[in-house]
Amino acid sequence: MRTRRCQHTGDLLNWQPPKVEARFDPDRVRAASLPAKVARALSEALRADRRSREEIAALLSDRLGETIRRDSLDAWASEARESSNISAYRLMALVAVLNSKELLNELLSGTDMIVVDRKYRPLIERELMEEAQLRLKKMIQQADREWRGKK
Secondary structure, three states, rough: OOOOOOOOOOOOOHHHOOOOOOOOOOOHHHHOOOHHHHHHHHHHHHHOOOOOOOHHHHHHHHHHHHOOHHHHHHHHHOOOOOOOOOOHHHHHHHHHHOOOHHHHHHHHOHHHHHHOHHHHHHHHHHHHHHHHHHHHHHHHHHHHHHHHHHO
């Protein structure tokens, strides 16, 4: 006789831990040069957002206090228009409008850094404190061994 699976619980073997590092599909942001990578990441972030580019441009304009048109978004997100790079302050405003950790993580891909949710900050700080505490404990143990050896 076959046993029946419980329909109220998930399959524990299929569980995957949540991703800490938000990323786009690597195939969609792969590029040969850094300017092309920026354009592809911007394009992907704009595509992932459900709002129209006109709406995004209006929100960006409000945030910056300057007029940003859809044409500017299109130019920044175009690999063919290498001379149309987005400035840093506009990029930061766009990241805020899109709320896109993925965009920043793609731009940081050549570094040792990643962007994580602010809610994880206390956990990271706690881990750093534990590591420091462990280093201090080892230093104390080494000092104790040296002290005992001199008696």
